[in-house]
Amino acid sequence: MRVITQHTLGGPEVLTIVDAPEPRPRPAEVLVRVTAIGLNPLEPRLRAGEFPLLGPPPFTLGWDISGVVEAAAQTWRFRPGDEVFGMPLFPRAANAYAEFVAAPALHLARKPASLSHVEAAALPVVGLTAWQGLVDLGGVTAGDRVLVHGGGGGVGHVAIQLATSLGAHVITTAGSSKRDFVTSLGADEVVDHTTTDFAAVVRDVDVVLDTIGGDTASRSLGVLRPGGHLVTAVAEEDTELIAKFEAAGRRFSGIAVDPDPVALRGLVELVERGRLRVHVQETFPFERIADAHRLIEGGHLRGKVVLTV
Incomplete structure (x- = not known):
């Protein structure tokens, strides 16, 4: 071969x-x-x-x-x-x-x-990352406000659809060229990261999903409500950042995706119901x-x- x-x-x-x-x-x-x-x-x-x-x-x-x-x-x-x-x-x-x-x-x-x-x-990789971040770690339920960073990317575009299927109000960051794309996936609000600082306009979020890196995780602290939860796939071992979130009364979780037959079947069910593409x-x-x-x-x-x- x-x-x-x-x-x-x-x-x-x-x-x-x-x-x-x-x-x-x-x-x-x-x-x-x-x-x-x-x-x-x-x-x-x-x-x-x-x-x-x-x-x-x-x-x-x-x-x-x-x-x-x-x-x-x-x-x-x-x-x-x-x-x-x-x-x-x-x-x-x-x-x-x-x-x-x-x-x-x-x-x-x-x-x-x-x-x-x-x-x-x-x-699989993007779907399982989104599922484990929003369902398993984030515990997203109907009525939650969810911020998905990088909604036009691989994980982001699946996460928007997953959060929407869970009944959440979905906010996402994306460039202007991807606005129509992320809106078509179910995003309720789109923040153009090329012109607007999300930290200045987004508030009272229950769960943030970060796959961008840089200072995105730290700047997300201010958008979370008390007890809100940041789930990050790129800063999971940043002990200083973890301490900062805990001191502010916010939760911090790092995700390293792993094979998950239950989540994989959940993704299949969403596809078959027409809720995920x-x-x-x-x-x-x-x-x-x-x-x-x-x-x-x-x-x-x-x-x-x-x-x-």
Whole structure:
């Protein structure tokens, strides 16, 4: 099979397609013939060596997959021919930039018929991050005021829809070019971050979901009501910031997404009810992985980027 790997850290040019043996599924795993691979902003950072999640190279990136079960000898959950998608093994290496992936059956779900493989591959990382942030940690319920930072991005555009489906009043930050997009997803209020400081105009928020980083988390303190909750995927280990929130009577939670069959089934249910759609800005063929990484590194994406196999 073909695999995209890298033998050194660096720019997109270090990504190389090589031949490799097909992986052998362990007990309770299935072999998936991959049709599409969702790409995430984390992956160019790992490729460049910004932090050593996977250790030193050589390694193969990727977690989001959608495809067809090729073999399922030691699990009852799937059979060959089943169309599945998921985010196996994160944060361990799943080696998903490949034509075949061995994945724990529990980390996969049946692909909804209403989603293409490209759309399904775009959903797991961003969908599970939004679900674990808003449902599991944030505890969002009907009537809550929720601020989603970066509503036009991968996690953000799913989080808007999820919060809306929970009955929340959704405020989001987004550039003017994405206003119509985030409004179409259900956002009740849009703050143009290029012209307006959200901290000056937003108040009495119950839950803030931050995937932007920088000083966004700290500046969100003032928008939260007493007892309000910041959930961040980018500043989860900032002990000084945690102490600052606790001293102000606000809650602070960091999220590091992990495989979650319950949440994955919840996302499937929302898709099947027509309450959730995933937006793919652009697809690239397997051979153009370097171009896909360059697009992600340029920022300002609307939704997701997907690799087709």
